[in-house]
Amino acid sequence: MRRAHAVADVRDAEAALMRRLPEGTLMRRAAAGLAATCAGLLGRVYGSRVVLLVGSGDNGGDALYAGALLARRGAGVTAALLAPERAHPGGLDALRAAGGLAVTDLAAATRLIDRADVVLDGIVGIGGKGGLRDDAAPLAAAADRSAGLTVAVDLPSGIDPDTGEVPGAAVRADVTVTFGTHKPGLLVDPGARYAGAVRLVPIGIDPGPPVLEALHHSDLAGLLPVPGELSDKYRRGVVGVVAGSARYPGAAVLAVAGALAGAAGAVRYVGPAADAVVRRFPEVLVHAGPPADAGRVQAWVIGPGIGDGSGAREAIAQVLGSGVPVLVDADGLALLRDTTVEPSAELLLTPHAGEAAALLGTDRAAVEAARLAHVRELARARRATVLLKGSTTLVADPVPAPVRVNPTGTGWLATAGSGDVLSGLAGSLLAAGLTARDAGSVAAYLHGLAARRATGVPGAPITAMDVAAALPGAWRDAVTPG
Template sequence: MRTAYRVETVRSAEAELIARLPEDALMRRAAAGLAAVCAELLGRVYGSRVVLLVGAGANGGDALYAGAALARRGAGVHAVPLAPGRTHPAGLAALIRAGGRVAEDPFAVLASADLVVDGITGIGGRGGLRPDAIPVARAARGSNAVIVAVDLPSGVEADSGEVLGEALRADVTVTFGVHKPALLIDPARALAGTVRLVDIGLEPVLPSVPELESPQHHDVAALLPEPSGESDKYRRGVVGVVAGSARYPGAALLAVAGALRGGAGAVRYVGHAAEAVVARFPETLVHAGPPAKAGRVQAWAVGPGLGEDRDAVREVLASGVPVLVDADGLRLLDAGDVTRRTAPTLLTPHAGEAAALLGVAREEVESARLAAVRELAARYGATVLLKGSTTLIAEPDGRIPVRVDPMGTPWLATAGSGDVLSGLAGSLLAAGLSPYDAATAAAYLHGLAARIAAAEGVPITSSEVARALPAAWHDVRAVG
């Protein structure tokens, strides 16, 4: 898992490490890594023009030491101090000794820069850029220079990924020791560009439980169910899918398509689209309903395209097996029906549905996704998969790391993709995964399938995402 830690945790670990090292040794490690990335981006360092936007404290010091290293290699380096009187003295002295200069006219040097190092605020910044930094940041962004952020793009909230004011968008962010939540969660993530992690020896002094986890191929491969010699279709699990209506029959087909590729041994469909489901997927077991009379299942997925069938939602939630609730099911559910359950529940809202469940504006969820998913999980006593540009998965126990899906792609912004995800995650629940792991694996495979389906760079449909799931599964297995 790629991990991310809160500022307080990072600072505590840094303090422990600094106490063991010579003065400024940790900063010099960070600066050396930053300078190496900058040199790589420049290609030819000698004769290049580099501008350092320097704030107060360690973030500015990192930029100054890196600038000194580039100046020694022949780059023309100018520093633009944005906190006069609080510029890191040793870093500034190192830059001057190496041949760097303090810019007399910040806008003139920015206009001709090849690379700009954003060392304005870093992990200590709050509430966006200060007014005096905004004109310089805008000039940097308006130039033709490559923007390299030191640890974080200046102006973003390190712990939450929120952007509460103006921020400086980076092309590359060089972060030190460990990822910070803002580098994994939108809207801040979209401002970070490509993220490069520099090892400064921090990992041994970090706690074992991070704030966030982001799975990779091998993590997901370890979660996927695999039949054994003793398996039959019932031992592998049966997932019940309650979806579709006269108005939205396609939702049933898409949810079943996802469920058939999710590892369960059988899919039992309950609803108004039975004929269409069997015609498309003859391996599906169908029943007109109600769900309680449809036969035994190991998990239910309810809600896609369901219309106004509140009774079906309540009946499924009254069962003693894991339940996934999505789409119309979220609109129809009663909070008490969820909190009273003893079996696990997985809720899979998008931002608008999450806002309705929390009683807030959609914009509030979109701007503070981490807070929203944690609040939803705690309030409903359920695992929550919050869909969006960054999909987040939270458990009711706030001590458990929130998982961030790294496979999201704008190609998934197409009608019905969430229905496929519901069926896929429900099938993984029926196959025996916990809601936390089922949501993690489903989101990852779903995003990877969309990337595979859109490999030619053309628009895709949700049906094509479902058809690409076996290829995604194979890809994960092959690497894992």
């Protein structure tokens, strides 16, 4: 599992380690990993052109020491000093001793960036807050225009390391070399979009419990339910799906498609789209409703395409009071704002940014700019596990626990009905016995893998049903060793 830690915990861990090591050891470890990554990206170091964007403090020191190592291997290295009087003295001496140069004319530095093979962003590190200063922003823009690679030192300058927020100008990196542990801002949009490929360099720190985590294939193998010899469809769990309407029968079909690809032994559909569901999936149990009369289930999924009529309002009240876990999506989220029924079991909400904004009484842009803060706030406010859909899907619990960020997926998932498939899949995992936290994060992971499988390489448009059809293969991929 990939883990990310808060800046305060990283700083404490670094300070504790530095007290036990000779002065400068930690910075040299970081610089060695940084230089090795740059050398690998360059392929041929000798004769290459490297520009260092150097701010004050340790982040600039990392860049300077890495530049010195590259200069010793024959690279032409120039450091652009944004604050010459506060540049790391040891790193600057090491660069000059290795044959590197330093300039303070930022206009000249911009011309050097245009011809660089690699630009190393060491402007600000994990202590940085707010966007880039006015003098640094043109250098970041020049690096973005350059044909060379931009490599960020620890994280791209201008993004918030704890939240991923980007309040102003920021460096857009092709690769970020981060030290000791991942920072949350590298994994959560919008910051993640600035980080490029993230490489982790161990430096020996132990920052304690993470604030963010991302599942790997190996984690899924331990979470996905596997039927035993004595299993039957009821022991595996039955998931109830309340979805669709006369206007939106497809929402029911798509949610059921996702549920059938999950771990439950049976799917019980409740609603007015029964004919459409059975035509596509004859194995599904159907009932006209209401949910309380449909039969026993181990979890409910409610919301996709149900509208806001009296039948939908009655249905959400019944499932919330049913005593089993409930997943609420789409139209159900709007109904949730008005219901007075308290959930009697675990509750999993699956909003996109606009739906989350409506539940929180804010606007969509605010949620998208600060996704981590808002998913936490919504989980606390609703006392529910929240899966916030988007370019980086986040899963947050109402109690203190690391937020999970989904590392799979593709932009091709932004297609009508894909969220309905995700809801059905997550609800099926709930019925099979997973917690809301695990069901949401595992479903998001498989959903993203399925989309990658369906779209192929280099990628092509897909439909929500393509994603559903690819789920069994994604499941196999996730649990296959190697």
